[in-house]
Amino acid sequence: MRELLFATGEHLLIVALSMIVATLVGVGLGILSSWKKRLGTVIITIAEIVQTIPSLALLALLMIIFGLGNLTMGIALVLYALLPIIRNTQVALTELPPAIIDAARGMGMSRSQRLTQVEIPLAIPMIFGGIKVALVNSLSIAVMGVLIGSGGLGYIIYRGIQQRNMARILIGAIPVVVIALFFDWAMTKIEQRLSTHTT
Amino acid sequence: MIEFRNVTKRYGRTTILDDVSFTIERGQFVVLIGPSGCGKTTTLRTINRLIEPKAGTLFIDGEDVTHQNPVELRRKIGYVIQQIGLFPNMTVEQNISVVPKLLKHSRAECEAITRELLALVDMPYEENASKYPSELSGGQQQRIGVLRALAASPPIVLMDEPFGALDPVTRESLQEEVKRIQRKLKKTIVFVTHDMDEALRLADTIIFMDKGRILQMATPEEMLQNPADPLIKSFLGRHTDDEAIAAPKKAEAFMKRRVYTVHENAKTLESIERMRKREVNSLVVIDDDERFLGTVSIEAIKERGKAGHPIREYINGETLTVHRSDDAKEAFDKLLSSSENYVIVLNDDRTVAGIITRTSTAKAMGEALWGEMDA
Ligand SMILES: Nc1ncnc2c1ncn2[C@@H]1O[C@H](COP(=O)(O)OP(=O)(O)OP(=O)(O)O)[C@@H](O)[C@H]1O
Ligand SMILES: [Mg+2]
Numbered sequence: 001m002r003e004l005l006f007a008t009g010e011h012l013l014i015v016a017l018s019m020i021v022a023t024l025v026g027v028g029l030g031i032l033s034s035w036k037k038r039l040g041t042v043i044i045t046i047a048e049i050v051q052t053i054p055s056l057a058l059l060a061l062l063m064i065i066f067g068l069g070n071l072t073m074g075i076a077l078v079l080y081a082l083l084p085i086i087r088n089t090q091v092a093l094t095e096l097p098p099a100i101i102d103a104a105r106g107m108g109m110s111r112s113q114r115l116t117q118v119e120i121p122l123a124i125p126m127i128f129g130g131i132k133v134a135l136v137n138s139l140s141i142a143v144m145g146v147l148i149g150s151g152g153l154g155y156i157i158y159r160g161i162q163q164r165n166m167a168r169i170l171i172g173a174i175p176v177v178v179i180a181l182f183f184d185w186a187m188t189k190i191e192q193r194l195s196t197h198t199t
Numbered sequence: 200m201i202e203f204r205n206v207t208k209r210y211g212r213t214t215i216l217d218d219v220s221f222t223i224e225r226g227q228f229v230v231l232i233g234p235s236g237c238g239k240t241t242t243l244r245t246i247n248r249l250i251e252p253k254a255g256t257l258f259i260d261g262e263d264v265t266h267q268n269p270v271e272l273r274r275k276i277g278y279v280i281q282q283i284g285l286f287p288n289m290t291v292e293q294n295i296s297v298v299p300k301l302l303k304h305s306r307a308e309c310e311a312i313t314r315e316l317l318a319l320v321d322m323p324y325e326e327n328a329s330k331y332p333s334e335l336s337g338g339q340q341q342r343i344g345v346l347r348a349l350a351a352s353p354p355i356v357l358m359d360e361p362f363g364a365l366d367p368v369t370r371e372s373l374q375e376e377v378k379r380i381q382r383k384l385k386k387t388i389v390f391v392t393h394d395m396d397e398a399l400r401l402a403d404t405i406i407f408m409d410k411g412r413i414l415q416m417a418t419p420e421e422m423l424q425n426p427a428d429p430l431i432k433s434f435l436g437r438h439t440d441d442e443a444i445a446a447p448k449k450a451e452a453f454m455k456r457r458v459y460t461v462h463e464n465a466k467t468l469e470s471i472e473r474m475r476k477r478e479v480n481s482l483v484v485i486d487d488d489e490r491f492l493g494t495v496s497i498e499a500i501k502e503r504g505k506a507g508h509p510i511r512e513y514i515n516g517e518t519l520t521v522h523r524s525d526d527a528k529e530a531f532d533k534l535l536s537s538s539e540n541y542v543i544v545l546n547d548d549r550t551v552a553g554i555i556t557r558t559s560t561a562k563a564m565g566e567a568l569w570g571e572m573d574a
Binding site (some may be wrong): 099100103104106107109110113118121122198199 | 244247249270271272273274275278280282283284285286287288297298301331333347348357
């Protein structure tokens with residue numbers, strides 16, 4: 001039991017830290033993509049390519065560069081999380097009603113004032129939606145961490161497989177599913193709350 | 200004062216504004232009108248430099264603003280658009296406070312501004328300040344749109360078909376409000392529309408544009424009497440139509456809009472001086488909210504007036520009044536069956552809309568018999 005709690009905590013911590021980094025980088029790149037169309041296409045294409053690399057292959061690659069451990073897993077999670085966040089940020093910012101942008105410009109807001117006071121607040125629900133998708137994905141991808149010497153629930157599942165112990169496998173797998181479902185549900189609720197004053 | 204000097208705008212090969220020059224005096228209500236695509240919006244957006252002209256210069260109060268920082272320029276110019284463009288993530292109060300905040304006004308100042316402005320359109324602060332735009336009707340939203348543009352007291356306000364998407368009743372009440380506010384706060388307003396009714400109702404000066412050029416710039420009266428182009432004539436349509444004269448008319452159709460008013464606190468000598476300057480022998484007395492109180496005549500002041508006393512003490516409260524949408528006949532009847540020389544025409548809120556004099560009655564009757572007459 002203690003082992004399970006510890007593994008769950010570790011799992012969540014790795015995911016949480018990766019998501020914080022992914023959000024900062026992803027939103028930043030998303031904003032950049034909405035400003036510079038060309039550059040945006042390049043950024044999103046790269047993120048798409050990363051997304052298509054099988055997780056096992058990506059982990060192996062990263063392991064060669066960064067060695068074994070939590071850091072490598074974290075980097076992999078960040079790379080996978082970037083695409084939904086960048087894309088949602090970029091789409092949300094480019095599809096804002098032109099009249100609102102026109103009003104903001106016409107009233108004398110500078111570009112950064114527009115971004116912080118109007119554009120980001122209106123894009124928040126969609127950006128949050130991107131973070132949700134990324135987070136739910138990360139929870140399951142993090143299970144692979146055991147292969148590169150990172151902790152988390154993957155370790156329990158892996159031990160179960162080695163011992164051909166079905167119960168152990170389930171003890172590791174069920175929390176992953178439950179946690180993912182919970183976050184999906186809770187964040188969908190929050191997303192709805194956030195969008196009450198955006199139209 | 201806004202001056203366009205030889206302003207030209209092109210998109211690729213197409214010329215949108217073709218060597219446009221005009222001057223708008225301070226405190227004027229100027230309406231830009233013309234067929235779709237003639238360049239009204241382009242002209243308007245050149246003023247706050249949302250659009251940069253290809254050639255020519257724009258002066259505001261004598262200063263060439265083509266090289267000023269556009270962001271700072273815009274904070275001094277109000278801007279209202281048809282799609283309203285309130286920020287949905289901000290409350291009414293936050294929306295109104297946007298420009299004051301950009302100009303670093305304190306919270307307390309912002310609140311005071313919001314209160315004052317909401318009172319101007321009869322939307323109580325307590326009820327409305329913390330609402331979000333989505334909780335307001337279209338008409339209320341655009342009221343807030345107008346207030347937001349006024350918040351930092353800009354001397355100039357630009358409006359691009361602000362009431363185009365509203366129903367006729369709401370549109371009319373907003374038109375009156377804007378006109379009243381403009382008079383009260385002495386704003387220079389540049390207003391785009393393609394509705395000639397609206398232009399005639401609001402404008403001190405109408406600029407009629409076509410294909411990026413100005414066809415005519417004139418007062419509504421001048422334009423009605425002497426449309427400079429067949430296109431303008433067709434826009435004026437029913438306003439110059441003979442049929443319109445046969446229709447039953449409202450009092451407002453016969454009133455003169457120019458009414459000489461005086462505040463109730465004005466002093467006797469000051470009022471006499473004003474009458475002398477305007478060559479009239481009475482003035483309409485109004486209160487702080489520009490509501491009608493009565494009239495004061497030169498005789499009353501000469502008989503009973505003491506120097507330095509407010510003219511409030513000499514008001515004649517018996518003056519004849521009609522509502523602007525009353526039948527004109529009622530106004531004429533009142534006038535003819537009394538010894539008064541005029542009837543005051545009032546708006547819904549008892550502010551003064553105009554005046555019908557014995558002369559205007561005679562003129563109206565003449566027109567009914569012999570058609571349009573020269574003034
Ligand atoms: N960004 C642009 N690129 C190319 N052409 C443009 C652009 N903006 C406006 N135009 C053209 O410039 C002309 C004038 O446009 P403008 O918006 O000033 O017209 P308008 O008089 O306001 O018309 P409306 O009554 O339809 O609003 C139109 O023919 C329009 O198609
Ligand atoms: Mg237009």
